[in-house]
Structures are given as structure tokens and as C-alpha cells.
Amino acid sequence: MTPRDQAIAHYDAHRPGHLESLKKLVRIPSVSFSGYDPENVRASAKATAQWLRDSGLHNVEIWELPDTYPSVYGEWLGAKDAPTVLLYAHHDVQPPLREALWNSPPFEPTERNGRLYGRGSADDKAGIAVHAASIAAWLKTAGNLPVNVKVLIEGEEEIGSPNLTAYLKHYKDRLRCDYMVLTDCANYDTGKPSLTTSLRGLVTLEITVSALNSPLHSGMWGGPIPDPVSGLCKMLASLTNEKGRVAVSGLMDAVVPPSKSELDDFRALGMSEKIFREQSGVLDGVRLFAENEELLVQLWRQPAISINAFRAGGSGAVGNVLMDSAWARIGLRLAPGMDPEVCTRMLTDHLQKTCPWGLKSEIVPEQGAKPWKTSPDHPVFEVAKKSLTRGYGSDAVCIGCGGTIPFVDQFTGILGDIPALLVGIEDPRTNAHSENESLDLGDFDKAVRSQIHFFADLAESGL
Ligand code: BES
Ligand code: MN
Ligand code: MN
Numbered sequence: 186m187t188p189r190d191q192a193i194a195h196y197d198a199h200r201p202g203h204l205e206s207l208k209k210l211v212r213i214p215s216v217s218f219s220g221y222d223p224e225n226v227r228a229s230a231k232a233t234a235q236w237l238r239d240s241g242l243h244n245v246e247i248w249e250l251p252d253t254y255p256s257v258y259g260e261w262l263g264a265k266d267a268p269t270v271l272l273y274a275h276h277d278v279q280p281p282l283r284e285a286l287w288n289s290p291p292f293e294p295t296e297r298n299g300r301l302y303g304r305g306s307a308d309d310k311a312g313i314a315v316h317a318a319s320i321a322a323w324l325k326t327a328g329n330l331p332v333n334v335k336v337l338i339e340g341e342e343e344i345g346s347p348n349l350t351a352y353l354k355h356y357k358d359r360l361r362c363d364y365m366v367l368t369d370c371a372n373y374d375t376g377k378p379s380l381t382t383s384l385r386g387l388v389t390l391e392i393t394v395s396a397l398n399s400p401l402h403s404g405m406w407g408g409p410i411p412d413p414v415s416g417l418c419k420m421l422a423s424l425t426n427e428k429g430r431v432a433v434s435g436l437m438d439a440v441v442p443p444s445k446s447e448l449d450d451f452r453a454l455g456m457s458e459k460i461f462r463e464q465s466g467v468l469d470g471v472r473l474f475a476e477n478e479e480l481l482v483q484l485w486r487q488p489a490i491s492i493n494a495f496r497a498g499g500s501g502a503v504g505n506v507l508m509d510s511a512w513a514r515i516g517l518r519l520a521p522g523m524d525p526e527v528c529t530r531m532l533t534d535h536l537q538k539t540c541p542w543g544l545k546s547e548i549v550p551e552q553g554a555k556p557w558k559t560s561p562d563h564p565v566f567e568v569a570k571k572s573l574t575r576g577y578g579s580d581a582v583c584i585g586c587g588g589t590i591p592f593v594d595q596f597t598g599i600l601g602d603i604p605a606l607l608v609g610i611e612d613p614r615t616n617a618h619s620e621n622e623s624l625d626l627g628d629f630d631k632a633v634r635s636q637i638h639f640f641a642d643l644a645e646s647g648l
Contacts, residue, residue: 241324274312331644370609386519485585525553576635
């Protein structure tokens, strides 16, 4: 058996142990959102550190700057003259959303039909598992890795990595590397290994629109006084046109459209309305705003507005009242080319201009994240594709991503424009950020095998 076959055989034999470690991590509700106990994020950092140590990494440390959530770092630097790869994932998770809608409790990992259900099972505790398992497979067999690795597991990704710049500046020298592998993305489909070459950015803000200091009897006062809930609805409705396109003036100007060859690649993926409907679960009769490969263009390379939450009035029994105010959280996904600060300003201006009837509006923007795009012409992309194709037994494809990972742009900004390989084990059925998040366990094995191959393929490539 070659060393890589031995490593793969080791993983196959120790899979149950790694699955147990992943379940242990999912049981820790490491939600990084404010209002949730930060001790849980510290506990998941500790459990992650232990797992990395058990896998054989050296110098495993918990990095915690003041007033931040901890990251976990570990390394193995014994491969002389070989390149150094930084492996990234995050250990914080989203809140469970509506707990009553989970078929099994969000923080009780449960296997059903070949999938592991639980918050963070895929996004992104599975990313940690891939790193730990692929490293252990080499270190527990050959006793070494074909390349040097540094592992960084972030603790604040789901809140937009507010302190990442500080971490990267502080630990710059420890983090130097030749390539990075981020295991926090989605495959194009279950079983279809994918390299992500673009990410959208993000701008979010909260808006409150008010007419009164407290609600009034709608019969006694309704009519002459403007309704702030209707006012906010008009403002929100003006953000998109009839075709669902973002209608904020100037916003589209900076968008970098896909090139001819990118469009050809999108077309070759064979997306159709039927597949898109099945995968997303959109209700029958609800129209889509694009067709075929244009669905992918819109998803990956165009901005999109989502009203993440809207509140007005009380929940439960509702009386006949004229409300004092209405509130919404608006999310704007940015296409490659768009700048978060410029877009925050344009969105804010639009809302202020469209606020009707002299209603008072208060807008609180949150920290934005830049979009990112790379062209996969560095030869390391071919190496990664080869390893993925081997590990999955299916040809790897290049895709875009509609989501955001602040790390990529910030890291390249501080440590130089090194090639970034974005992979992951989410799939169209994962339901990340929603209820009943899950991980396909078949793809989990394939992702680990791919990474075991990648370490050897990269060393052999001489890059
Ligand atoms: N893993 C996701 C990014 C992602 C989304 C990959 C969709 C593949 C498909 C990541 O954890 C995430 O959710 N990022 C946030 C970032 C934000 C808080 C700046 C997002 O996209 O909302
Ligand atoms: Mn993630
Ligand atoms: Mn996420």
C-alpha cells in the first residue's frame, strides 16, 4: 500500500471516532450572536483545540483577543522544502431560528437517511472535521504529512468576522502560507465536488420608521395620521423592481459581469428551472426571476435584497391600533465589483429619500463584507480538482457562491494575494441558517478522502 492508501484506510477504520467528535462539537451551542451565552463559543473552541491535538497537530493554541470570540490555531511544519497550506473553517454557528420546526433538537446531532442533522453539522463544524480527520489519517500512519499545514478555526464568522482584521494583524507572521484551503462552501450538488471561485459580499442594516411615541386607537385617530407600517412597506417595496432586480440607483454600476468563458462554464453546469425549484423548495406557482444559466448568474454575480426580518405590532392577539413604529432588517448581497461602504451609503440614501409623509426613520448600518473573485489559472487549481475528482469519484467543477466569507478578502488583503481554494460539504439539501440543517455523510467521507489526496498531490506537483 502507498502511504496515501494507508492514510485513507486509516480514515475508513477511524471514521466512527471522527463522527463522534463531530457530534460532540454539534452538541455545544456555539452561537456567536449577541444575546447568546459566549461561554458556549469558548467551550467549542476548547473542544476544537482538543480534537486538533488528538489529530497530532503541534502548538495547538486558543487565540482570544479582548472582547472577541476565540479562534483555534494548530500546525504541523515538519515537511522540509514542501509548501505550507493554511486550512480554514469556523466553529461558531447560527442561532437555531424557530426551534419548534426542527424534527430533532438543533443541538442533539441525529442521523437520518445518511445525513447528520443539527445546527453546525455542515456549517461549519464539518469543515473542522475534514481538517482533523485528514491530518490524523496521515500523522497516525506515515507519521508525517506530505506538506506543512497551519489550521485556523475562526469563532466569529457568522457575525461577519468583526475582529478578523485585528487577529490577522496580530498573528500575521504565524499565518504565512503558500496556499489556503477554506472548507466552508457548498458543492454544486450532492456528490459533485466543487471549487468556488467567487463569493458575494454583504451589507446589512436595521431600520425603524416611527410616527408616534406609542400606539393609538385606530378608530379614534386613524386616517389623518400616517401609518408607519404602511410607510415602511412602501420603502421596502421600492428597493426592487417588478422583475425582482435591485432598484437602488447607482448600485448596479460597479457589478463585474461574468466573462464569456465564465458564462460558458455556468451553462455547462446544466442548471434548469426544474432543478432549481426542486433544490430550493420554492412553492408551485411562485415565479423565478431567471432561467437556466441566468439563474446562476443572478445567484452568484448579481446583487440581491432580502428582508431578513420585519416587525410591527405585537404578536398573538391584535387589537385595532395605529402602530407607533415599524422595524426591519435589510440584507443586500453584493456582487463581485461592488463595495460595501459605497453600497451602504446608496442604500441608506435610497431609504431616506423614499421615507414618506415626514415619518421619522432611524437607520443603523452593520459592518459590511466585501465580495471576492479569483480566476482559477494558477496550476494549484488543477491539483485541487484532481484530488477532488479522486476523492469523490466524480469530475470536479468550478462554481460561484451566493454567500459570503469575510476571511478570504481580509486574509489576502493582509497576507498577500495567495491562491485560495474554496471547497466545502454543504449541498443543496443542507438548509444552513434555517431549520433542520444537515450534512450528507457520504460527501463527508469523500471530502476527507479528497483532502488526504490533496496533501500528497500538492507535494508531488512540486508547486
Ligand atoms: N458557509 C457560509 C458561506 C456560504 C454560504 C457558503 C452559502 C456556501 C453557500 C458562511 O458561514 C456564512 O453564512 N457567511 C455569512 C457571512 C456574513 C455574516 C458576513 C453569510 O453569507 O451570511
Ligand atoms: Mn460557514
Ligand atoms: Mn453560515
